Amino acid sequence: MALWSATAGHVHAAPPPVRSVSGFPAHDAKRESTLFGKLRATDAAVIGKAKTRGSFATDGDRLRPVFATPPAEQLWFPEDPAAHLGNGLVRVRMEASASLDLSVLVRQRYSGDPPELLSGYGASLEGQSLRLHRWDRGMVLPLGPEAAIGSKTAPLEKRKTLELVLLMVGPQLVASVYDGDTLEHIATTTAHDTTYAFGCVGVRVGPKHDAKAAITAITAMDAAKHASTVHMPARGRRYGVMPPSDVTPFGNTRYAWIDADALRRLPKALRGAVTAKLATPEGERAVLFLDTVGYERLRRSEVAVLAVDSNIPWKVENEAFRAREGQPAQRRGRGFVLDDSYKDPALVEQLLRAYHERHPKLTELVELGRSHAGRPIWALRIGAAKSRDDVPAVLFNGGHHGSELLAIEYVLDAIDTLLAGHRHDPRVTAWLEQLDIWCVPLVNVDGNHMFVHESRFAIRKNAFDGDGDGHADPFEGVDLNRNYPFGWGGPGSSDAPMHKWYRGPAPGSEPETLAMMGLAERERFAAVLSFHTYGTDVYSSYVVETKRDLEPDVPKAIGIELATAGGVQPNDRSYAVRKGPYPVAGSDQDWYLHEHGTIAFVIEGSHHNPALDVRNEAIAATRPLWMALLDRVRGPWVGGHVRDAAGKPVAAEVHLAEIERFEGERWTTRARDGRFDRAVARPGSYRVVVTPEKGEPFERVVKVGARRTDVEIVVK
Numbered sequence: 001m002a003l004w005s006a007t008a009g010h011v012h013a014a015p016p017p018v019r020s021v022s023g024f025p026a027h028d029a030k031r032e033s034t035l036f037g038k039l040r041a042t043d044a045a046v047i048g049k050a051k052t053r054g055s056f057a058t059d060g061d062r063l064r065p066v067f068a069t070p071p072a073e074q075l076w077f078p079e080d081p082a083a084h085l086g087n088g089l090v091r092v093r094m095e096a097s098a099s100l101d102l103s104v105l106v107r108q109r110y111s112g113d114p115p116e117l118l119s120g121y122g123a124s125l126e127g128q129s130l131r132l133h134r135w136d137r138g139m140v141l142p143l144g145p146e147a148a149i150g151s152k153t154a155p156l157e158k159r160k161t162l163e164l165v166l167l168m169v170g171p172q173l174v175a176s177v178y179d180g181d182t183l184e185h186i187a188t189t190t191a192h193d194t195t196y197a198f199g200c201v202g203v204r205v206g207p208k209h210d211a212k213a214a215i216t217a218i219t220a221m222d223a224a225k226h227a228s229t230v231h232m233p234a235r236g237r238r239y240g241v242m243p244p245s246d247v248t249p250f251g252n253t254r255y256a257w258i259d260a261d262a263l264r265r266l267p268k269a270l271r272g273a274v275t276a277k278l279a280t281p282e283g284e285r286a287v288l289f290l291d292t293v294g295y296e297r298l299r300r301s302e303v304a305v306l307a308v309d310s311n312i313p314w315k316v317e318n319e320a321f322r323a324r325e326g327q328p329a330q331r332r333g334r335g336f337v338l339d340d341s342y343k344d345p346a347l348v349e350q351l352l353r354a355y356h357e358r359h360p361k362l363t364e365l366v367e368l369g370r371s372h373a374g375r376p377i378w379a380l381r382i383g384a385a386k387s388r389d390d391v392p393a394v395l396f397n398g399g400h401h402g403s404e405l406l407a408i409e410y411v412l413d414a415i416d417t418l419l420a421g422h423r424h425d426p427r428v429t430a431w432l433e434q435l436d437i438w439c440v441p442l443v444n445v446d447g448n449h450m451f452v453h454e455s456r457f458a459i460r461k462n463a464f465d466g467d468g469d470g471h472a473d474p475f476e477g478v479d480l481n482r483n484y485p486f487g488w489g490g491p492g493s494s495d496a497p498m499h500k501w502y503r504g505p506a507p508g509s510e511p512e513t514l515a516m517m518g519l520a521e522r523e524r525f526a527a528v529l530s531f532h533t534y535g536t537d538v539y540s541s542y543v544v545e546t547k548r549d550l551e552p553d554v555p556k557a558i559g560i561e562l563a564t565a566g567g568v569q570p571n572d573r574s575y576a577v578r579k580g581p582y583p584v585a586g587s588d589q590d591w592y593l594h595e596h597g598t599i600a601f602v603i604e605g606s607h608h609n610p611a612l613d614v615r616n617e618a619i620a621a622t623r624p625l626w627m628a629l630l631d632r633v634r635g636p637w638v639g640g641h642v643r644d645a646a647g648k649p650v651a652a653e654v655h656l657a658e659i660e661r662f663e664g665e666r667w668t669t670r671a672r673d674g675r676f677d678r679a680v681a682r683p684g685s686y687r688v689v690v691t692p693e694k695g696e697p698f699e700r701v702v703k704v705g706a707r708r709t710d711v712e713i714v715v716k
């Protein structure tokens with residue numbers, strides 16, 4: 001559907017709240033046969049032949065009894081073969097009145113012409129009540145309970161029209177009455193009876209009926225005739241078989257696209273549902289956000305529905321993004337304008353290239369890998385150290401979850417702040433000279449692309465086409481933050497491919513996860529922040545409760561320092577350190593700690609995709625937190641190298657004897673230069689225990705002050 005490729009337009013208020021009216025049986029024009037009148041404004045009225053007892057007028061498309069004096073029972077049976085059915089749906093629309101005496105007949109047989117001696121069922125509206133009846137050769141019996149269709153607060157005479165829907169499934173009969181204008185549910189009654197299985201649809205009008213209250217539509221759907229087979233194709237390359245994607249939109253909400261010119265003819269009650277107006281290559285369009293009832297009312301109006309789906313891309317509701325898309329990056333100060341919109345993979349790449357071009361000596365642009373869909377995952381490395389082998393590496397990443405747009409902004413803000421501050425702000429200059437800072441603003445490139453450009457229901461996962469039908473559905477894919485190997489498969493993750501916490505078929509199965517793990521293997525980060533939204537939380541490893549923390553708990557101690565530095569966020573809350581707020585097995589920060597001894601945190605920001613002014617506040621309020629981490633890696637800290645006499649890196653495990661481990665952690669030196677980084681909670685004397693791959697363990701005692709202490713360990 002090409003409607004998504006909109007480039008300009010304007011956005012109205014947020015979608016209206018969805019009313020809790022569900023389960024309304026929408027008119028199915030393909031399967032429901034109209035026996036009389038019309039349901040949709042645009043349809044031609046059907047006035048078919050009928051067998052009647054008594055006299056009926058069909059003025060225009062209104063069917064009403066013309067009573068003799070005194071009035072007596074009258075019957076109307078259409079001759080249309082579609083009126084004969086056993087299982088299915090019968091729908092009747094009528095004008096409301098305080099004095100109704102009318103039965104919608106189903107599964108009826110009768111004798112004679114004019115018809116007499118009814119045998120079958122009917123749903124009767126009598127005064128202010130609804131009830132099911134059975135006729136046996138003219139004798140009538142009530143079935144099941146009576147349900148009120150009028151009350152003191154909502155009397156029947158206050159309504160204009162009613163719609164009665166009768167569902168028949170074997171011995172089960174269900175009759176419901178709705179307000180014909182709002183489609184609001186009024187009453188339902190049910191009965192179970194095995195006497196009659198098949199027969200004709202008709203109408204019985206009793207002598208007390210208000211002759212002015214006409215019927216305007218009668219439809220019938222024969223379930224037997226229209227039973228449809230849903231084929232489950234034998235695909236499922238990797239994650240099993242899933243239903244075909246070309247089915248009725250799911251859920252209780254709909255996005256309906258109409259021609260913007262048709263807005264004038266939109267029923268008044270639906271005007272509040274207009275969510276966006278935008279230009280498309282096909283013309284000016286309006287998008288309506290509707291529940292199933294609102295959608296049904298739109299379908300029955302004069303307005304043509306051009307397209308309907310249960311989701312729209314996020315960008316349809318975001319004018320700022322649509323204005324930004326396709327425009328070059330704009331310079332501001334020593335960086336670029338970041339606060340004019342949220343980003344997609346293309347805008348992130350554009351910005352990273354632009355920063356690299358402006359600061360070629362301070363940066364390196366690195367492609368870490370490619371997603372399932374072939375999108376590059378980009379890192380910008382920032383540093384001014386004489387040799388990056390001599391300094392700890394730190395990583396900021398964002399966007400493990402595709403819809404968490406603010407998370408990307410936190411990392412872009414770090415890039416901009418660092419590059420603007422070098423040689424202008426002594427604190428920033430010190431970070432760049434003494435650290436090697438990696439920034440990956442957007443890990444989940446496919447998930448983000450799908451959220452922004454295809455479906456706002458694509459929330460966390462990586463949009464992998466798991467069933468192999470050539471099309472990624474919004475619920476497909478893997479939650480990358482459940483895919484890391486440490487604790488993989490544990491609590492808070494799911495093995496169900498459509499689950500929001502789907503962990504993937506194997507630990508580290510996803511290219512995005514592998515790209516991040518590969519980077520960590522090469523760089524052995526001293527510290528990592530993974531930005532997410534939202535919660536105003538700092539998650540400290542280990543977040544899975546069954547995993548035992550380090551003793552002393554160095555990550556938690558540092559996490560508290562960061563949370564404190566973060567201060568009050570624009571939601572009036574301060575960051576708080578949490579462990580296991582809910583268990584999250586297979587997350588990145590636990591893996592970083594377990595695999596490499598990295599002090600890693602998930603930072604859950606204060607908002608989820610807020611308005612841009614709140615974005616700016618949130619970014620500014622979280623800046624002190626990541627700055628505190630960069631300060632903290634400069635000390636107190638133990639770092640250094642393990643090398644041989646010739647200066648070549650030595651593969652070795654390096655631990656601090658004072659920090660106990662319980663989960664089999666083996667933290668080894670970096671391959672390219674033998675570097676290690678081990679955080680400590682406070683200054684003091686520490687024993688560095690070195691276990692070379694080939695050789696005996698030995699210890700070195702180091703005194704750690706306020707600044708980082710690097711020790712050069714030579715293995716003979």
Ligand SMILES: [Zn+2]
Nearest residue numbers: 401404532533
């Ligand atoms: Zn997240």
